[in-house]
Every structure is written in structure tokens, then in C-alpha cells.
Amino acid sequence: MAVSLEKQIEAILFFKSEPMRADELARLLGTTPDAVRAALGELETALAGRGIRLLRKDDEAALGTAADASPLIERITKEELSRDLGKAAVETLAIVLYRGPVTKAEIDYIRGVNAGFIVRSLLVRGLIERISNPKDQRSFLYRPTFDLLAHMGAARVEDMPDYAAARARFTAFEESMEREAAHAEEEERIETASGIPPTEPPRDTPQ
Numbered sequence: 018m019a020v021s022l023e024k025q026i027e028a029i030l031f032f033k034s035e036p037m038r039a040d041e042l043a044r045l046l047g048t049t050p051d052a053v054r055a056a057l058g059e060l061e062t063a064l065a066g067r068g069i070r071l072l073r074k075d076d077e078a079a080l081g082t083a084a085d086a087s088p089l090i091e092r093i094t095k096e097e098l099s100r101d102l103g104k105a106a107v108e109t110l111a112i113v114l115y116r117g118p119v120t121k122a123e124i125d126y127i128r129g130v131n132a133g134f135i136v137r138s139l140l141v142r143g144l145i146e147r148i149s150n151p152k153d154q155r156s157f158l159y160r161p162t163f164d165l166l167a168h169m170g171a172a173r174v175e176d177m178p179d180y181a182a183a184r185a186r187f188t189a190f191e192e193s194m195e196r197e198a199a200h201a202e203e204e205e206r207i208e209t210a211s212g213i214p215p216t217e218p219p220r221d222t223p224q
Contacts, residue, residue, distance in 0.1 A: 022046065022056040023063065027080070034133030035121060035147070036072075036079040041155040050076075109135045110165075113145050114174060115183040118158035120150065127190070 020028075025046055030037060039050040039057070046053065057078050061071040072081045082090050102110070109132055112124050124132045136159065139145045144165045147157045161174060171177050 022048065022052065023060040026053065026056055026078075027060055030071075030078060030080045032131065032133065033121070034137055035157055036074070036077040038155055039076050039078070042078075105132075105135050106139060109139060110144060110161075111183075112187070113139075113159050114161050114165075114169075114177055115180065116187045117174075118148065118160040120153075120156050120158060122156065124159070126194075127187070 026042055029042060029045060039053045042053045043050045054076075057071065057073065061073070064071050068083050068086050069080055070083045072079045105128075108128060109124060112127055113119060116123070116127070121132065121136055124136065136145070140147065143162055145159050146162050147159055150156045150158045166172070166174065169177065174180065177183075
């Protein structure tokens with residue numbers, strides 16, 4: 018059964034966890050920006066009265082919580098802020114601190130999982146902030162906030178402990194992953210030609 022365009026857009030916006038332009042959605046879905054805008058109108062109507070709403074600004078769209086759910090979200094947010102950071106959040110913070118400014122896609126790539134929920138949590142806590150990506154207007158960059166740097170006792174990111182060494186490890190890790198990806202592609206090409214099922218190489222994250 019074919020999935021409607023509006024449902025596909027809803028799935029992408031949920032997965033991306035950040036605003037997306039109509040032309041970028043059109044590219045991902047193999048359709049036109051006008052078709053995306055029409056589907057966004059249908060999605061907005063479909064979500065009316067639900068706990069999740071479609072947020073639109075200029076030619077961008079994102080999913081957000083309904084205004085009448087604000088008291089509940091505020092209470093949950095306060096509870097989240099009062100908790101200690103978990104391992105996943107600490108790992109994501111380290112990436113933003115030592116590898117940033119960084120896109121969500123790069124965070125996902127380094128961690129090996131979709132970090133959308135963690136990124137939202139860190140944004141709510143005021144530990145990271147989202148800025149425009151000068152190299153790609155279709156995505157955003159994430160960087161540490163002044164509050165986080167103050168909490169870490171650093172006047173600037175470069176003052177973080179072992180900054181140069183940690184950044185070098187991230188660079189080495191990404192270069193290693195690129196080499197592994199190229200090697201895996203070559204192995205898959207050879208194995209496909211010989212009829213042997215391809216194998217997936219192990220993956221390590223920087224410590």
C-alpha cells in the first residue's frame with residue numbers, strides 16, 4: 018500500500034527533528050516543492066487538534082507540540098533539566114564540544130545512531146544551540162552555548178581539557194570510517210561479482 022506524500026513528510030520531519038525547507042523535502046521525496054507545500058497544508062489540517070502540530074515559517078516546516086500541551090511539556094522539561102546527563106547525552110556533548118560546530122547528520126554518523134532525541138534534550142537544557150550552516154542552508158550546525166562553557170570553566174572551546182588531542186581523535190576516526198566505507202564498497206563489488214554475500218566491518222567510536 019502506497020504511503021501518501023503527507024505521511025512521508027511527517028515521517029521525515031519526525032526523523033530529522035529539525036526544520037526543513039520545502040525544496041529539500043521535495044528532493045528527498047522525488048517530487049516538486051509545490052507538491053510538498055500542498056501536502057504540508059494537508060498535514061497541518063490532519064494534525065489540528067492533536068498533541069503534535071506542524072510548525073511553518075517562511076518556506077520551512079517542523080513538528081512541534083501543541084500550545085495547549087505547554088503545561089505538560091513544561092513540567093516534563095523541568096524534570097529533564099533536574100536529572101543528570103546520561104551516557105548518550107554526554108557522548109553527544111563531547112562531539113559538539115570537540116568536533117563542533119557540527120551538523121546533526123555528523124553527530125548521527127559519529128555515534129552510529131539517530132541522535133534527534135538527545136539533541137532536542139540538550140537544546141532544551143540550554144547546553145547547545147542551533148545556528149545556520151553557511152555551507153548548506155538546508156541544514157543547521159550545533160555548537161556549545163556560553164552557559165555550557167561557563168559551567169565547564171572554559172572561556173572558549175579551545176580551552177577545554179585535551180582539546181587538540183580530542184579533536185585529532187575525531188578527525189582520525191572519521192578518516193578511518195571513510196577508508197572502511199571505501200574498502201567495504203570495494204569488497205561488496207567483488208563479492209557481488211563472485212556471488213558471495215557481503216560482510217559488514219566492525220565499527221568503533223572514539224574514546
